[in-house]
Amino acid sequence: MLVNVKKLNVQQFIAQQITTEMVKPYSFTAQAPSNIALVKYWGKYANQIPANPSISFTLTNCHTDTSITFEPKKQKKPQLEVYFEGKQKESFKPKILTFIARIIKYCTYLNHFDIHIDTKNSFPHSSGIASSASGMAAISHCIMQLEKSFYPEMPLSYFNQKSSFLARLGSGSASRSVAGEVVVWGKHEQVNASSDLYGVSIPFQLHKNFKNYQDTILLVDKGEKVVSSTVGHKLMNNHPYAKARFEQAHQNLGAMLDILKNGNLTEFIQLVESEALTLHAMMMTSVPYFILMKPKTLEIIQEIWRFRAKTGLHLCFTLDAGANVHLLYPNDEKELINHFIKEKLAQYCQNNQYICDELGTGTRTK
Numbered sequence: 149m150l151v152n153v154k155k156l157n158v159q160q161f162i163a164q165q166i167t168t169e170m171v172k173p174y175s176f177t178a179q180a181p182s183n184i185a186l187v188k189y190w191g192k193y194a195n196q197i198p199a200n201p202s203i204s205f206t207l208t209n210c211h212t213d214t215s216i217t218f219e220p221k222k223q224k225k226p227q228l229e230v231y232f233e234g235k236q237k238e239s240f241k242p243k244i245l246t247f248i249a250r251i252i253k254y255c256t257y258l259n260h261f262d263i264h265i266d267t268k269n270s271f272p273h274s275s276g277i278a279s280s281a282s283g284m285a286a287i288s289h290c291i292m293q294l295e296k297s298f299y300p301e302m303p304l305s306y307f308n309q310k311s312s313f314l315a316r317l318g319s320g321s322a323s324r325s326v327a328g329e330v331v332v333w334g335k336h337e338q339v340n341a342s343s344d345l346y347g348v349s350i351p352f353q354l355h356k357n358f359k360n361y362q363d364t365i366l367l368v369d370k371g372e373k374v375v376s377s378t379v380g381h382k383l384m385n386n387h388p389y390a391k392a393r394f395e396q397a398h399q400n401l402g403a404m405l406d407i408l409k410n411g412n413l414t415e416f417i418q419l420v421e422s423e424a425l426t427l428h429a430m431m432m433t434s435v436p437y438f439i440l441m442k443p444k445t446l447e448i449i450q451e452i453w454r455f456r457a458k459t460g461l462h463l464c465f466t467l468d469a470g471a472n473v474h475l476l477y478p479n480d481e482k483e484l485i486n487h488f489i490k491e492k493l494a495q496y497c498q499n500n501q502y503i504c505d506e507l508g509t510g511t512r513t514k
């Protein structure tokens with residue numbers, strides 16, 4: 149088991165008790181985007197504390213829309229109802245109940261309410277795109293709107309910090325979906341405000357080369373993953389290369405911060421692709437080992453490398469814990485690259501399906 153020796157101040161996130169007058173019906177909505185990591189989080193300590201810091205682009209079009217109604221509870225125990233795309237969804241409940249159990253000590257006011265959640269994703273169901281990041285960020289945003297209605301003087305900075313803190317307890321990477329456009333989660337020496345407890349936006353102006361940076365997601369495999377990310381993270385415990393990997397992630401994050409400041413796209417490509425392959429190398433060298441890439445993932449990578457050598461355009465790939473490929477490229481090279489995607493890469497996707505997305509600003513009230 150990875151042992152975390154750092155002391156973290158979680159007291160600041162414990163909400164005060166509410167009064168009985170505050171227990172009445174409330175209703176809130178939120179739209180939260182997905183995000184794609186440039187330097188990857190893989191491996192964690194207890195309570196969703198990351199083994200290394202990570203950095204991601206917040207997306208726009210891949211998002212979850214959630215409305216939550218909080219009603220004064222009718223029975224001794226608060227009840228939870230979950231609807232997905234208008235239909236009751238029992239299978240979502242265990243994950244949300246685990247989430248509520250993790251956050252209840254920070255949000256004891258939830259003990260007074262029955263919770264009704266209505267949620268939908270903008271991306272196709274079971275497309276292999278993780279909906280946990282956007283889903284948990286959206287729920288957390290609604291819960292924080294409830295908390296803010298008890299304490300209206302709550303500063304926006306606290307609202308966002310605690311939203312990310314709660315989202316993290318649902319799914320680590322969800323902590324990076326609250327803010328935009330580039331978010332660091334995990335303590336890093338070059339970002340003063342960074343924390344293992346929540347994500348923060350980078351503290352400098354993103355270079356103009358990254359303005360509206362594009363992310364096209366090639367849907368290579370929509371099936372259920374053979375190994376979940378929960379299991380994958382656990383396999384970093386006792387992983388033979390874990391220590392070196394965690395150190396490397398620190399270094400890579402430092403290098404990435406410089407790149408995002410100076411706009412060097414060649415270095416960006418090298419670092420992003422190396423991070424993606426390192427993530428999958430960790431999977432392939434876990435005990436037991438596993439592979440989440442598919443033959444088509446590798447064929448796409450070869451196509452990208454050939455295209456880049458031929459055109460000199462700045463198209464690169466990154467991977468999540470799955471077979472789908474995220475294509476990252478500058479907005480001003482969009483036309484030629486989109487043509488290449490349509491003519492060449494779409495054929496590797498299930499039913500030729502891919503999703504066009506770009507850099508975004510984070511979770512908002514809808």
Ligand code: PMV
Nearest residue numbers: 185188189319320321377469
């Ligand atoms: O948030 P989780 O527990 O689903 O882990 C996500 C891990 C990766 O997507 C592989 C990397 C990352 O930093 O998002």
